[in-house]
Amino acid sequence: MSEIEVLLGESSAAAQKIPQFRSRPQQIEMARAVNDAIATDTGLIVEAGTGTGKTLAYLLPALASGKRVIVSTGTRHLQDQLLQREVPTALGLLGSNASVALLKGRANYVCPHRLDTSLRLGHEPVLQAELRRIQAWQARSRTGDLGEVLALEERSAVVPMVSSTADNCLGQRCSHFDSCPVYRARGEANEADLIIVNHHLLFADLALKEDTIGQVLPGVDVILVDECHQLSALLPAFLGTSLSSRQLLEAPRDAMRELRLLGDSDGLVLNAAARLEEAVNELTRALVGAAGGSAPDRLQQPAVRALVRRIDGELAELAAALERHRDRSLDLTRCCERMLRLSDRFATLSEPVEIAGQVQWFEVRERGFVLRVTPASFADEFRRWLDLAGATWIFASATVAVGGDFGFFQDELGLGDVRAVRFDSPFLYEEQAAMLVPDQLPLPSSDEHCERLVDYCLPLLRENRGRTFFLVTSYAAMAEVAHRLSSAPGIGSICVQGAMPRGELLAKFRTSERAVLVATYSFWEGVDVRGTDLRLLIIDKLPFLSPADPVLQSRERAYRQAGEDGFRRYALPRAAIALRQGFGRLIRDEQDEGLFVLGDLRVFSRDYGVVFLQSLPHMPVLRSCERAVSLLKARPAGAGATGVSEGDDAEGRGASEHSSGVGDSLRTSTRGETLG
Ligand code: SF4
Structure with a gap:
């Protein structure tokens, strides 16, 4: 018996020590693949379906290797979870006393x-x-x-x-x-065998935008990137050059703060800072209004140019006014240096440019803007980071392939030569879940789509007594769904994203009668509601990025320039991965069962729909609300799993024709290997 089987097999240490542990062949196979990758110092991309137990499957071989390891995950919450739950479990199973450090952004x-x-x-x-x-x-x-x-x-x-x-x-x-906690945490990371970081921290350092783990990296042997499907969306924030309005405004605020501490309030600084703030706010509004065309075109518009010149002038005046205080304190010296740097960077990034291989773009957020110039393709730069780090890289996620194909992830990140393997979820989706695609809805582009979808779903919500996630793709849709549900009779508590902190909202969802959670993308991932609290998942439409998204525009343009179909190479696979993530909220363990409603007929009416169907688990597909209501009625919560599969038979031949997987194709990877 191999060491991995001793740890994770039927009568393993895990079976004895972890309550409700089930030995899963997929988990053992994944642990073997990670073990081999570390032993042979070769990269690996792993897709392990929900329920595989992927965290233990990578932690055990990584810790057992005796090498120095970084684990990077998507959020700080997941970092805390690793530190408090999975890492102590893995150390306990191995009887290891490896040292562990948690490192977050400053x-x-x-x-x-x-x-x-x-x-x-x-x-x-x-x-x-x-x-x-x-x-x-x-x-x-x-x-x-x-x-x-x-x-x-x-x-x-x-x-x-x-x-x-x-x-x-x-x-x-x-x-x-x-005694500074920032530097103390870095010092501890320097000494640790296992360092838990998040993607922002890791990639900001690799891009030399921060220096949080720069000292640690040269001594690290293995870098494990969990939730790696997030990378293609995250990387633009780290590549190239950027400047935010927040940075522009914080420097004078810090200077004024320091002057107040010294008992001063220099009128010149105060006035220039106030004028700068006003001009920055006006530029934010002007960028929102500067519709159409590329970012350089929009930065060229007269109203925008006038504001850019005004900000240039205010930055110069502020820098000159502050210069007179430069030597009064260390903070003021740093503020003067910052003002000069920011002034230079603003002048560069606000100038419309067309550079081959680079994309100029900006984001406008709730409180300001970010100006950016980034490479049109991330692959070369990302590959360079990997080589620079000099470690064995392992990428893991539950949703990194599209229809079984790793091509999108590999091509975007320059990982075409890295071995990719898939391990299917141990869940029996054919029995635990069913998908309903309403056949009487207008297309999502219709103004009536949201209203009609809510009306269509009301009988389901009532039959299911809430216990529903209604996930949407825009804030406008979220507001409309919440509004319509709140005035519909028979619907319980409406938990709307943003109404309270995320943890409190989920607690309210779990404890309220007939609760419906209405949320946008931030609830499509990292939310784990198990059991009968969640039995109905509604997704309003296929989650394509907005055509105005600057990264989408630049990636599609880059593919078109290379003679390829930008939509199929970028927009489509990103949307398919997002849909898989959203669907993943419904079935969280072997006992869960639920109904998934996708309010978008394009999944059947457009030729690209098959990409989404092939990316979702194989499950029965229903086309009528009445059948779905009967199904929920026949299977009250907690009655077992077979009821959902009855829907397939009850739906007859039509349902099996629309099976969401296509025969065995889900079990065959075209560019990776399927081992699960
Ligand atoms: S200024 Fe920097 S070094 Fe000083 S306490 Fe703050 S974070 Fe630590």
Whole structure:
């Protein structure tokens, strides 16, 4: 028996130590593949379907190898989960005492210097009390991780007052350096055998935009990237050059803060900062209004150009006004240096440019804009990072292939020569799930689509007594669905994304009567509601990116220039992966069962629909609401799994013709190997 089977087999250590553990051949095979990749120092891409147990399958061989390992995952929440759950389990199974460190971005740690100066500045009573509360917590905290502060919202206005950025950190010249949580966490990571990071941290460092784990990287042997399907969407933020309006406004704010601490308020600085803020806000509005054409075209528009010139002027005036205070403190010296850097970068990025192989674009967000120039293709740069790191790279996800094909992921990231393997989910989707595609809905482009979909689903929501995720692709759709549901009789609690923090919203969903959660993309991933609390999943339409999305435009253009079909090479596979992620919320373990409603007829009426069908698990497909209601009625929650599969028979020949998988094709990878 191999060491992996001893750890994960039927009568393994895991079976004895982990409650409700089930030995799964897919998990054992995946652990073997990861083990081989590490032993032979060859890269690996792994797709392991939901329920495979992929985290243990990569952690066990990685920790058993005795090598230094970085595990990168999608969010800070998943980092915490790894540290608190999976890593201790893996160490326990191995009887290992490997050291483990958790490393987050600097905004997650308290900055004693900024907390100190914020307290000294004094604020209105509520804010000052909040700062004192953080000060009291800091004195007790071992990590300085702001996530430990009770009820401190991630987006609270107090967070930037007590945390640092790469721009405003004083580094080794800071009087708090020796006790600084940011540098203490980095020091611990330097010593650890296993370092848990997130993608933002890892790739910001590889792109040399930060230097959080730069010292650690040269000594690392294995880099495991979990949730790797997120990379193609994340990478544009790290490649090339960027500048945000937040950066432009923070520098003068920090300078004024420091002047106040020194007992000054220089009128020249104050006035120039106020004018800059006004011009930046106007530019944000102008960029929203500058519709049509490419980013360089829009930056060329007269109203935008006038504002760019105004901001250039205000930045120069601010820099000159601040220069007179440069030597008064270390913070002011840093502010002067920042102003000059920002001024240069703004001048470069706001100038419309057409450079071969580069794409200029901007994003307009709730509170400002980000100007960017990035490479048109990420593959070469990403490949260069991989080679520079000099480690064995392993990429894992539950949804990285499209219709069994890894081509999209491999091509986007330059990983065409990296071995790719798939391990199917152990779930019996044919028995645990069914898909309903309503046949009487208008196409999603119709103004009536949302209204008609909600009306269509009301009998299902009532029969299911809520317990539904209604996932949509835009904020406008979210608002409309929530509005229509709230006025429909027989519908219980409507839990709308943004109404409260995510954790509280999910708790409300679980504990409320007949609850329906209405949310956009941020709930399509990383949400795990098991059992009978969630039995109905509605997705409004196929999740294509907006045609105005600048990354989509640039990637499609790059493919077209290479003589390829940009839609099929980029937009389609990205949407198929997103749909797989959304669907993945419904069936979370072997006992779960549920109905998936896809409100988009294009999955059958367009030739590309087959790509989505082949990417979803094989399950019965229904076309009428009445059949779906009967199915839910026949299978009240907790009655077992076979009821859902009855829908296939009951639906007759039509249903089997529309089976979401195409025969055995889901089990055959065209560019990877299927081992599960
Ligand atoms: S070193 Fe940087 S992050 Fe640490 S306390 Fe000083 S300014 Fe803050």
